Amino acid sequence: MDELLDFAPVGFLSFDDGGTITAANQTLVDLLGYARDELVGASFERILNVGGRIFYHTHFFPLVRLHGRADEIFLILRMSNGEDIGVLVNAVRRTRAGAVATDCAIMHVRERQKFEGELLQARRLAEAAQAEAQEGQRRLEEANSRLEHQAIEMEQQAVELEVTTEELQLSNDALQTRASDLERMRAEADEANLAKSNFLAMMSHELRTPLNAISGYAQLMEMGLQGPVSDAQREALDRIQQSQRHLLRLVNEVLNLARIEAGHVDYDVAVVPVRDLVAAILPLVEPQMIQNLITLDTADTADLAVACDVDKTQQILLNLLSNAIKFTPAGGTITIRAQAEEDGEDAGKVALLVQDTGIGIPEAMLGLIFDPFVQVETSLSRRGEGTGLGLAISRDLARGMGGDLKAGSEPGAGSLFTLTLPAARLHPDDLP
Amino acid sequence: MDDILRRNNVKVSGHGSETMLFAHGFGCDQNMWRLVTPAFEADYRVVVFDYVGSGGSHIPSYDAERYATLDGYAQDILDVCHALELRDVVLVGHSVSSMVAVLASNREPELFSRLIMIGPSPRYVNDEGYIGGFERSDISGLLDMMDTNYVGWANFLGPAIMKNADRPELGEELTGSFCSTDPKLARRFAEATFYADNRNDLRHVRVPSLIMQCADDMIAPDHIGDYVHDAMPLSTLRRMEATGHCPHMSHPEETIRIMREYLDAPVSTESASVSP
Numbered sequence: 001m002d003e004l005l006d007f008a009p010v011g012f013l014s015f016d017d018g019g020t021i022t023a024a025n026q027t028l029v030d031l032l033g034y035a036r037d038e039l040v041g042a043s044f045e046r047i048l049n050v051g052g053r054i055f056y057h058t059h060f061f062p063l064v065r066l067h068g069r070a071d072e073i074f075l076i077l078r079m080s081n082g083e084d085i086g087v088l089v090n091a092v093r094r095t096r097a098g099a100v101a102t103d104c105a106i107m108h109v110r111e112r113q114k115f116e117g118e119l120l121q122a123r124r125l126a127e128a129a130q131a132e133a134q135e136g137q138r139r140l141e142e143a144n145s146r147l148e149h150q151a152i153e154m155e156q157q158a159v160e161l162e163v164t165t166e167e168l169q170l171s172n173d174a175l176q177t178r179a180s181d182l183e184r185m186r187a188e189a190d191e192a193n194l195a196k197s198n199f200l201a202m203m204s205h206e207l208r209t210p211l212n213a214i215s216g217y218a219q220l221m222e223m224g225l226q227g228p229v230s231d232a233q234r235e236a237l238d239r240i241q242q243s244q245r246h247l248l249r250l251v252n253e254v255l256n257l258a259r260i261e262a263g264h265v266d267y268d269v270a271v272v273p274v275r276d277l278v279a280a281i282l283p284l285v286e287p288q289m290i291q292n293l294i295t296l297d298t299a300d301t302a303d304l305a306v307a308c309d310v311d312k313t314q315q316i317l318l319n320l321l322s323n324a325i326k327f328t329p330a331g332g333t334i335t336i337r338a339q340a341e342e343d344g345e346d347a348g349k350v351a352l353l354v355q356d357t358g359i360g361i362p363e364a365m366l367g368l369i370f371d372p373f374v375q376v377e378t379s380l381s382r383r384g385e386g387t388g389l390g391l392a393i394s395r396d397l398a399r400g401m402g403g404d405l406k407a408g409s410e411p412g413a414g415s416l417f418t419l420t421l422p423a424a425r426l427h428p429d430d431l432p
Numbered sequence: 433m434d435d436i437l438r439r440n441n442v443k444v445s446g447h448g449s450e451t452m453l454f455a456h457g458f459g460c461d462q463n464m465w466r467l468v469t470p471a472f473e474a475d476y477r478v479v480v481f482d483y484v485g486s487g488g489s490h491i492p493s494y495d496a497e498r499y500a501t502l503d504g505y506a507q508d509i510l511d512v513c514h515a516l517e518l519r520d521v522v523l524v525g526h527s528v529s530s531m532v533a534v535l536a537s538n539r540e541p542e543l544f545s546r547l548i549m550i551g552p553s554p555r556y557v558n559d560e561g562y563i564g565g566f567e568r569s570d571i572s573g574l575l576d577m578m579d580t581n582y583v584g585w586a587n588f589l590g591p592a593i594m595k596n597a598d599r600p601e602l603g604e605e606l607t608g609s610f611c612s613t614d615p616k617l618a619r620r621f622a623e624a625t626f627y628a629d630n631r632n633d634l635r636h637v638r639v640p641s642l643i644m645q646c647a648d649d650m651i652a653p654d655h656i657g658d659y660v661h662d663a664m665p666l667s668t669l670r671r672m673e674a675t676g677h678c679p680h681m682s683h684p685e686e687t688i689r690i691m692r693e694y695l696d697a698p699v700s701t702e703s704a705s706v707s708p
Binding site for chain 1: 458459463464566573574577579580648651683
C-alpha cells in the first residue's frame with residue numbers, strides 16, 4: 001500500500017467474495033481503532049454492528065456481486081472500543097491480479113448522518129401524523145355513521161312509541177268503560193238481590209197470615225164447636241192441619257233465608273258449654289231415633305265452651321241431626337263429638353262433629369249441598385219433603401256467628417258435618 | 433394466469449420435463465439466481481419470479497394484510513405453480529424462502545418433488561432454549577439502516593438519476609439494486625421474515641429436502657442447519673465450504689455442484705447428513 005492511499009482522506013478496504021478483508025489503509029485503521037493485522041484476514045462482518053451484518057448479506061453484498069458496484073451505501077461500523085459510527089461506502093468489484101476483489105471507499109459521516117437522522121425522524125413523524133389523521137378521519141366517519149344510525153333508530157322508536165301510546169290510550173278508554181259498566185251492573189245486581197230478599201220477606205209474612213187462619217179454623221172445627229164431626233171429617237181435618245204445618249215450615253224457612261241474605265238477622269251471642277247445647281236438643285230427636293232404631297253417642301263432647309247464639313246454634317244442630325236420622329238406616333249410629341281446633345285456619349275455634357253411618361253423599365253433590373233449594377235425592381229421602389234450605393240456612397247462620405259449616409262424606413260409610421264456632425272460656429263458676 | 437405471471441414478474445427458460453422454481457430471499461429479487469440458473473437450463477425448465485413488493489413485481493397488487501406473514505409469500509409460490517400448471521416441482525429457496533417453501537409444500541405437497549433450502553432458519557430471534565442468533569433490538573437496527581438507505585438514497589437520489597436521459601442505464605442499475613424502492617414494503621418483508629417462527633412447521637414436511645449450510649453464516653448459524661435437519665423428515669444436510677449467507681452468489685460453482693449431486697441421486701427415503 002503506497003503512502004498516498006494509506007493517508008488519503010477516506011478509509012479504504014478490500015474484501016473477497018467470501019467476505020474476508022484483504023487490505024485496509026491507515027486512515028481506516030485510525031478511524032476504527034483496530035490494528036491493521038486485526039483487520040486484514042478478518043471477516044468484513046466483524047466491523048459491522050449486528051443490524052449492519054444482516055444488511056450486508058441481504059443488500060450490500062448482492063448489490064456489489066450482481067451489479068459490480070454500489071454507491072453511497074450507508075453502513076454502521078463497529079469500532080474497536082465497541083462504539084458504532086455511520087459511514088457512507090462506495091464499492092467496486094473487479095478482478096485484480098487474477099483475483100476478484102471488492103474495493104470500498106469509506107467516508108465517516110457525522111453531520112450528514114445527523115441531518116439524515118433528523119430528516120428520517122421528521123418523515124416518520126409526518127407519516128405517523130398522517131396515519132393518525134387518517135385513523136381520526138376514519139373514526140370520525142364511523143362515529144358519524146353510528147350517530148346517523150342511532151338517530152334513525154331513535155326516530156323509529158319515537159314513531160313506535162307514539163303508536164303504542166295511542167294503543168294504550170284506546171285500551172285505557174275501553175277498560176274505563178268496562179269498569180264503569182261493571183260498577184253499574186254490580187249496583188244493579190245488588191239492588192235486584194235486595195229487592196228479592198225484601199220481596200221474599202214480605203211475601204212470607206203475607207203467606208203466614210192465611211196459613212195461621214187455616215190452622216185456627218181447622219182446630220175450631222175439630223173441637224166440634226161448629227157441630228159434630230164425623231170420623232171421615234176428622235180425618236180430613238187432620239190432613240188439612242198436616243198440610244198447613246208443612247206449608248208453614250216451608251214458608252218459615254224461606255223467610256229465614258231471606259232475612260239472613262237481607263242482613264236482617266241479629267245474633268244474641270253468649271258463652272255456652274257445648275254439652276248444654278247438645279243436651280238441650282236431645283229430647284227433640286230421641287223419639288225419632290228410637291223409632292228408627294238408631295243409637296246416639298254423645299260421650300265425647302268434652303268440657304269445651306263456645307261463643308254463639310244458643311237458639312240459632314241449636315237450630316243448626318237440630319237440622320244436622322234431622323238429616324242424619326233421615327239418611328241413616330235402622331241399626332246405625334250417630335255420633336256427636338267436640339274438639340278444640342289448634343292448628344290451621346280453624347285455630348281458636350271449637351269443632352262440633354256430627355257423624356253418621358248412613359248412605360253418605362255422592363262426591364258430585366258435596367259441593368252443592370249448601371246451595372239453596374238443593375236436595376240429595378235417595379231412596380231414604382222422601383221426595384218433596386223439606387225445602388232444601390236447611391243446610392244453606394245453617395251455614396249462613398254459622399258464618400254469621402264467626403264460624404262455618406263443612407261437609408265430608410264417604411258414600412256407603414256415612415257423612416261427617418263439622419260445625420265450627422269461636423271458642424270461649426267459661427267463667428269458673430260455670431265449671432262443673 | 434397472465435395476471436399472476438405479470439404480477440410476479442415470472443420468467444421461464446430452459447428445457448426439460450422437470451421444473452425448477454427459484455424463490456429469492458429477503459433483500460433482493462430474481463436476479464440473485466442468475467449465476468446458478470444457466471447451469472440447469474439444459475436439463476430443467478427453469479422458473480424465476482419476484483414476490484409481490486419485490487423487484488419487477490406489480491406493486492399495486494401488494495396487499496399489506498396478505499404479506500404481513502410468510503403465508504402470503506407461500507401463496508405467491510402456489511399461485512405461480514397453478515398459473516403454469518406445474519407438478520413435481522424442485523423448489524429452490526434462499527434464506528427466508530426456505531421457510532416459505534416449507535409453508536407452500538405443507539399446504540400443497542403434491543405440487544413438489546423436492547425442496548432445496550439454502551441457509552434456512554426457522555426463527556431468527558432467540559427464544560427460551562433456542563438460539564436464533566438475534567435479539568429483537570438487532571432487527572430494529574437493521575430496519576433503521578434500511579430506512580436510511582431506502583429513504584435517504586433510493587427515494588431521493590434514485591429517481592433523480594433515473595431522469596438523466598444521457599445515462600439511462602445508470603438509473604436502471606441503481607433503482608434495480610434493492611429488492612424494492614418502496615421502503616414500507618421492504619420494511620414489512622423484513623418484519624415478516626425476521627419475526628417469523630416456523631419451528632413447528634418443519635416436522636410436517638413430507639417432501640424430501642436438501643439443506644445447504646454455509647460455513648461462518650451469521651444469519652443462519654451452523655447449529656441451525658442441524659436443528660432444521662433434525663426436525664424435518666426426509667431431509668439431507670450438506671455443509672458447504674462456502675462462507676457467508678449467499679453461496680449462490682459468492683460460490684456459485686460449489687452451489688451448483690451440490691444441487692446437481694442431490695438432484696442426480698435417487699430420491700431419499702430417509703434423512704442423511706453429508707459434510708464436505
